[in-house]
Amino acid sequence: MNFNLEKIKNFSVLTIQDERIDAHNSAELKEYLLDMIESGESHIIVQLKQVRFIDSSGLGALLFGHKHMTAKAGQFALSNIQAQVLSMFELTRLTRVFEIYSDINEVLTN
C-alpha cells in the first residue's frame, strides 16, 4: 500500500494513495496505523480522496485505528471520502463511530 504522511499543524495526515483498500492491503494499513499510534501520534487524519473502493476488511482496518487511538484519548478522523465509499460507512452505521469531514481543512481549522 502506498501512503503519504505529512505533519500539518499538530495533525499527522495520512493520505492513502491507492484506489482500493481490500483484504490484500488492509493488514498493511492496520500495521501502519498501529505503528503511528504506538510511536505517540495523538491526532491522526486519514485522507481517503484517492480511494474509490473499500471492502469490509478496509473498514475493519480503519475501525482498528480508531479504537486504538481513542483508547489513548487521541483523535482519529477521516476526510475527503468519495461518495460510493462513504455509502459503505453509512450502510454499516460507521458514520456514527468515525469523525468524518468532507475536506481536510475542516479538521485543521476546527
Added chain:
Amino acid sequence: MCSSVIQVDVIVPTHTKYLDLIGSIGERIVKELDGFTGDREALAYQLNLVLTEATANAIKHANDTHRKDTVRISIHLHHDILNIKVYDHGQGFDLDKVPTPDFDHPTESGMGLFFIRSMMDSVTYTRQTDCNVLEIIKYLK
C-alpha cells in the same frame, strides 16, 4: 430490461492479490448491461464489493496446506437475473450461524457477509461432493 446473456468463469489461486481482478470483472459487466435503467455506478460498486467479499471469504476458508488451492468464480447473467457462484475447497461454514453485525458495538470483522446479504437478493451456501458453493442472486429489474 436487460437482454444480455453473459457467462464468465474465472479460476484464480487462493491469494488476495487477485481480489482486484475479480472485483473489476463485476464492474466491467455492469458496463455491458443493455437497457439497465438503475444507478450503474452504485451497481458497479456493489458487484465489485460482493465479488471481492465472496472471493476473500473463499480464500480465507480455503485449504491452505498445500498452497495450490484455487477459487472458481462463475458469473452468469440471463433474463435480468445475475447469478454468481463462488466455489471453495475449504471446510465450509454454516451461513445461518453468521450473525448480523452489532452496529452499536462494531467490530473489525464480520461485515463481509452482511454486505453481500444487504446488496443481493438471495444468498445460499451449500456443500457439494468436492467443494462448497456460495451462490448469490441479484434481480436487475
